[in-house]
Amino acid sequence: MQTSNDLILGIDLQEDYTQLTYYHASVKEPVTLGLAPGRGKLPGALYVDGNRKWGFWDKEQTAAAGEVQVIDHIYAKVDRQEKITAAGREWSAEELLEQYLRQCIELVRMFRKEGSSLYVMVTVPALTGVWSGCIVSALEKIGLPRKNIYMQDHLTSFYYYAVNQKKNTWTQDAALIEYEKGEIRGYILHIDSASRPRLATVEKVSAQKLTEEMREGRPQDAWDKEKDRLFFEFLKRVFEHRNVSVSYLTGDFFSKEWAERSIQYLCYKRQAFQGQNLYSKGACYAAIERTGLIPDRGILFCGNDVVRSNLGMEVRIRGKKQYYPLVNAGINWYEAYHVCELIPDGTSNLCLVSKPVGEGEPVTHLLRLDGLKNRPNRTLRLRLTIYFTGAGCCRIEAEDLGFGQIVPSSGKTWVRNIQIA
Amino acid sequence: MAYDLCLVRTAVHPFEVKPVCTEVYTIEELCYIFYHNPDLADDTVMGAPLCDWVKQELGLERLSASLRSQIMRNDSAGSIILSIFREVGYLSGDELRSFSELLNRLDAQPQAVKRKRYGDALARNRMYAKAARVYMELLDDQENKSLGAQFYADVRNNLGSVYAAQFRYREAAGFYYQAWKTGKKRDCLRRYLSTLPLFLSDEAYQEKLKEEGIDTEFARSVQERNAQICRKAGASAEAERILQSGLPDYLKKQRDLWRKSMAG
Numbered sequence: 001m002q003t004s005n006d007l008i009l010g011i012d013l014q015e016d017y018t019q020l021t022y023y024h025a026s027v028k029e030p031v032t033l034g035l036a037p038g039r040g041k042l043p044g045a046l047y048v049d050g051n052r053k054w055g056f057w058d059k060e061q062t063a064a065a066g067e068v069q070v071i072d073h074i075y076a077k078v079d080r081q082e083k084i085t086a087a088g089r090e091w092s093a094e095e096l097l098e099q100y101l102r103q104c105i106e107l108v109r110m111f112r113k114e115g116s117s118l119y120v121m122v123t124v125p126a127l128t129g130v131w132s133g134c135i136v137s138a139l140e141k142i143g144l145p146r147k148n149i150y151m152q153d154h155l156t157s158f159y160y161y162a163v164n165q166k167k168n169t170w171t172q173d174a175a176l177i178e179y180e181k182g183e184i185r186g187y188i189l190h191i192d193s194a195s196r197p198r199l200a201t202v203e204k205v206s207a208q209k210l211t212e213e214m215r216e217g218r219p220q221d222a223w224d225k226e227k228d229r230l231f232f233e234f235l236k237r238v239f240e241h242r243n244v245s246v247s248y249l250t251g252d253f254f255s256k257e258w259a260e261r262s263i264q265y266l267c268y269k270r271q272a273f274q275g276q277n278l279y280s281k282g283a284c285y286a287a288i289e290r291t292g293l294i295p296d297r298g299i300l301f302c303g304n305d306v307v308r309s310n311l312g313m314e315v316r317i318r319g320k321k322q323y324y325p326l327v328n329a330g331i332n333w334y335e336a337y338h339v340c341e342l343i344p345d346g347t348s349n350l351c352l353v354s355k356p357v358g359e360g361e362p363v364t365h366l367l368r369l370d371g372l373k374n375r376p377n378r379t380l381r382l383r384l385t386i387y388f389t390g391a392g393c394c395r396i397e398a399e400d401l402g403f404g405q406i407v408p409s410s411g412k413t414w415v416r417n418i419q420i421a
Numbered sequence: 422m423a424y425d426l427c428l429v430r431t432a433v434h435p436f437e438v439k440p441v442c443t444e445v446y447t448i449e450e451l452c453y454i455f456y457h458n459p460d461l462a463d464d465t466v467m468g469a470p471l472c473d474w475v476k477q478e479l480g481l482e483r484l485s486a487s488l489r490s491q492i493m494r495n496d497s498a499g500s501i502i503l504s505i506f507r508e509v510g511y512l513s514g515d516e517l518r519s520f521s522e523l524l525n526r527l528d529a530q531p532q533a534v535k536r537k538r539y540g541d542a543l544a545r546n547r548m549y550a551k552a553a554r555v556y557m558e559l560l561d562d563q564e565n566k567s568l569g570a571q572f573y574a575d576v577r578n579n580l581g582s583v584y585a586a587q588f589r590y591r592e593a594a595g596f597y598y599q600a601w602k603t604g605k606k607r608d609c610l611r612r613y614l615s616t617l618p619l620f621l622s623d624e625a626y627q628e629k630l631k632e633e634g635i636d637t638e639f640a641r642s643v644q645e646r647n648a649q650i651c652r653k654a655g656a657s658a659e660a661e662r663i664l665q666s667g668l669p670d671y672l673k674k675q676r677d678l679w680r681k682s683m684a685g
Binding site for chain 1: 422425426443450508512513
């Protein structure tokens with residue numbers, strides 16, 4: 001990994017807590033940060049005082065802070081787009097998230113040098129349109145340019161975490177096992193080495209309900225045995241017919257105290273790791289790759305939300321014709337966004353080309369720039385904005401910026417929605 | 422078919438191309454003006470303010486330094502234009518070669534021809550007052566006999582057109598007449614005849630035709646053609662649109678254009 005004076009953050013937002021992992025020239029590997037040494041989880045709640053000063057609400061540290069209003073369950077409030085009233089005014093979900101993320105970024109303020117950039121990858125369990133809009137809006141209000149903001153879901157973070165470990169751990173399949181909302185879930189990361197580029201997928205392969213209700217009055221040792229049995233059966237389903245070389249267990253649910261037999265099975269001819277910061281580290285690794293500090297490893301991750309085609313145009317750059325990429329395959333569709341300005345020469349159409357990664361022929365997409373009669377050639381300066389409204393749905397907007405005092409803008413904007421593979 | 426990707430930022434503060442009183446905000450706008458009007462690249466354009474603007478507003482430090490050196494060396498305006506085109510890649514290799522050859526040919530012409538071309542460029546860009554001054558200076562300084570009577574007839578013809586554009590029809594007619602008499606071009610006669618009815622009564626117009634011995638059939642055909650042009654313009658969709666809903670904006674635009682054309 002190359003080093004950089006820029007600061008790169010991975011922020012894992014979860015219902016009850018947040019984890020923050022940063023990467024910087026001062027460290028060799030991403031480091032997870034907390035409010036205090038040994039406390040890697042950030043509270044999922046804030047406080048605000050009468051002067052509208054915000055801070056993390058940590059019962060242990062801020063109990064003596066005086067009269068403050070506590071806003072807890074920040075994640076749930078943003079998810080439900082709930083407004084709150086605090087410090088004499090109403091706050092939207094976006095503003096709440098903005099305050100929360102400000103606190104996160106404040107923790108790493110000492111690593112920011114003048115002239116350096118800040119890149120942030122936010123990861124959440126499931127990335128929806130609501131979350132992507134809120135995250136972008138909140139971080140832009142904090143001052144980050146749009147191009148420095150990234151988002152992805154937990155499974156994508158798992159992929160980035162896994163492929164940034166030693167290569168021998170992911171040459172075969174890798175398993176992710178987590179316990180969430182009363183259920184153990186198993187996912188398999190598989191990389192198809194036969195294709196070019198290599199295609200990586202993560203799919204859910206098994207689930208096992210495991211709640212306190214299922215205890216049915218058993219004493220502790222019997223309950224531990226039952227949990228171990230259920231977990232063992234679950235693992236057999238995860239690993240059957242697969243070559244899994246490594247397993248990652250997230251969270252602190254899994255313990256040798258009750259899962260003795262399961263963990264023995266888990267570790268038989270396989271590596272196994274347990275940790276709490278897989279997603280935030282994975283997010284940080286992903287952001288590092290986006291900034292180019294890690295060379296392209298030739299793998300395309302085919303997540304649910306990933307754009308699977310390259311979209312670009314043939315343009316002239318300083319007089320030379322070349323391919324200009326607008327959106328690269330492999331990024332999350334929520335993040336896919338590009339703006340550029342160009343001047344057509346000898347045409348009144350915009351011509352874009354999409355090509356699926358792997359198999360598939362290129363497809364040409366035409367946007368007709370109608371209604372510009374008698375416009376002299378090379379006097380139409382267009383602002384081209386590309387963004388996605390779904391994993392395969394791309395929206396192209398071309399706005400006539402005019403040509404200064406030579407030719408005023410017509411005020412027209414042309415729009416086309418295209419489907420790409 | 423091609424698309425030029427705009428890599429240079431848009432200026433916050435524009436640069437004024439003084440000869441045409443036009444403010445430009447981008448390097449592409451500047452290139453467009455120079456490409457279509459290379460004759461306008463005079464000392465009022467190619468100077469320190471241009472170099473400063475290129476550096477401070479567009480962020481093109483290397484180009485600014487290069488232009489400054491060229492200006493200090495008194496390089497020709499054409500070579501300075503080409504430097505700008507090369508930096509931006511405004512023209513393809515072949516286009517750049519052709520344009521360079523054109524600039525060389527223009528640069529080799531006598532000074533009076535260059536001044537006329539300057540006036541022509543001003544007139545094309547509706548800077549009528551400035552164009553008129555350039556033409557008048559040429560007529561006042563007719564030292565270069567080797568250019569021949571036809572050259573100065575053309576200058577008079579263009580001066581007539583510039584005055585006509587300013588609605589100064591009597592003066593326009595005077596210069597068209599001189600152009601016709603010295604250059605003998607039928608087009609000059611046609612323009613002269615087209616201008617006369619704009620300030621003469623019918624009776625005076627007929628008197629003038631008799632006085633000059635102008636063929637009345639030819640004069641009639643000229644007026645018929647002009648009437649046809651006016652009818653067609655009046656019946657066009659654009660005229661309809663202006664009369665229906667765009668008259669105030671149209672008049673304002675024409676007033677602004679006229680004020681700009683008189684600047685100078």
